[in-house]
Amino acid sequence: MQSDEHLYDLTVVGGGPVGMFAAMYAGMRNLDTQLIESLPELGGQVEALYPEKTIHDIAGFVSGKGSELIANLKQQLAEVQDQVSIHLSEEVIGLEKQADGTFILTTSKRTTHTKTILISVGSGAFTPRQLACDYDHALDGKQVRYFVKRLADFAGKNVAVAGGGDAAIDWALALEPIANHVSIIHRRNNFRGLESSVAQLQQSSVELVTPFNITGVTAQGEGVQIELQENKGDTAKSLTADTLLVNYGFIADNHLLKDWGLELERRALVVNEFMMSSEPGIYGIGDASTYPGKVKLISSGFGEAPAAINHISTELYPDRRQPLHSTSM
Numbered sequence: 001m002q003s004d005e006h007l008y009d010l011t012v013v014g015g016g017p018v019g020m021f022a023a024m025y026a027g028m029r030n031l032d033t034q035l036i037e038s039l040p041e042l043g044g045q046v047e048a049l050y051p052e053k054t055i056h057d058i059a060g061f062v063s064g065k066g067s068e069l070i071a072n073l074k075q076q077l078a079e080v081q082d083q084v085s086i087h088l089s090e091e092v093i094g095l096e097k098q099a100d101g102t103f104i105l106t107t108s109k110r111t112t113h114t115k116t117i118l119i120s121v122g123s124g125a126f127t128p129r130q131l132a133c134d135y136d137h138a139l140d141g142k143q144v145r146y147f148v149k150r151l152a153d154f155a156g157k158n159v160a161v162a163g164g165g166d167a168a169i170d171w172a173l174a175l176e177p178i179a180n181h182v183s184i185i186h187r188r189n190n191f192r193g194l195e196s197s198v199a200q201l202q203q204s205s206v207e208l209v210t211p212f213n214i215t216g217v218t219a220q221g222e223g224v225q226i227e228l229q230e231n232k233g234d235t236a237k238s239l240t241a242d243t244l245l246v247n248y249g250f251i252a253d254n255h256l257l258k259d260w261g262l263e264l265e266r267r268a269l270v271v272n273e274f275m276m277s278s279e280p281g282i283y284g285i286g287d288a289s290t291y292p293g294k295v296k297l298i299s300s301g302f303g304e305a306p307a308a309i310n311h312i313s314t315e316l317y318p319d320r321r322q323p324l325h326s327t328s329m
């Protein structure tokens with residue numbers, strides 16, 4: 001395993017909206033910061049679960065989509081790229097306090113050394129729920145995908161979307177005008193999406209392949225052959241596509257906080273007014289933390305970030321003044 005010898009002032013664990021803003025704010029306070037996110041994309045629940053949903057309850061962000069909020073946060077992070085390094089597809093899996101009060105973090109890729117830790121892991125590490133059948137995982141990221149990075153990648157392609165919830169329906173509808181052909185495979189005849197989205201799906205040209213389970217996926221040329229078995233029925237058939245896009249939701253796992261011996265309440269980190277946990281040097285914000293009166297909203301997390309970062313800054317650099325407001329960089 002690779003060992004990163006650099007000693008960071010701060011490691012932000014979790015690149016959801018709250019961790020992204022916290023890392024940006026830490027950069028503005030000139031803290032030497034790294035942000036580690038287990039998924040290949042920043043944005044947490046917003047990007048993974050509801051990128052197309054309109055968000056109405058963030059000050060100064062007027063009825064924008066989830067993906068627009070994340071794009072704005074990425075743009076803000078880019079302004080502090082000299083102070084903040086971003087590590088994607090890397091899960092923090094271990095934590096060890098050193099005698100000098102610093103921490104060694106173990107990730108899925110390396111060990112790394114940090115003076116303080118800000119936990120913004122939401123409900124835990126997200127991993128996409130996989131296809132239930134056995135298949136060659138060498139197809140992942142190519143013919144079989146669990147994420148859509150750029151809609152344009154699907155231009156002119158035949159795409160089969162697997163799933164029956166909002167995300168699957170949203171992707172099928174978003175792909176319809178771009179792809180050559182879109183089908184959606186669901187094990188029930190009824191879809192579990194927003195009524196208006198389901199109505200739109202039914203009126204669209206998206207082919208509804210229901211009620212079928214996927215029982216096999218094999219490479220066929222540049223694409224895939226998908227084996228289907230009727231749910232509670234005898235019909236078996238196969239379908240070919242350039243890409244199978246799987247949307248079975250995400251699994252969140254926050255056993256780490258428990259493993260690290262931190263004080264928890266309802267699986268969230270108990271923090272004080274500085275967002276500090278029961279362990280000095282470890283802070284928690286966003287959905288991952290709790291205190292009396294806690295409200296799990298993006299805007300609450302945005303408020304918690306400066307409270308934590310300014311306290312961390314004062315602890316590490318007592319001579320630095322507290323900022324009154326931002327200035328141009």
Ligand SMILES: Cc1cc2nc3c(=O)[nH]c(=O)nc-3n(C[C@H](O)[C@H](O)[C@H](O)COP(=O)(O)OP(=O)(O)OC[C@H]3O[C@@H](n4cnc5c(N)ncnc54)[C@H](O)[C@@H]3O)c2cc1C
Binds near residue numbers: 053126
């Ligand atoms: C359908 C839906 C709609 C919502 N609508 C709204 C709304 O309109 N307004 C609103 O304010 N809130 C809304 N929320 C709630 C909002 O999304 C959350 O409050 C917000 O995402 C919390 O942000 P966060 O950054 O704390 O955590 P998250 O968004 O959960 O991000 C945590 C990140 O940490 C990463 N992570 C976890 N463990 C590790 C690890 N060990 N190592 C590295 N990375 C890790 C995860 O992969 C994830 O990316 C909604 C939630 C849902 C599900």
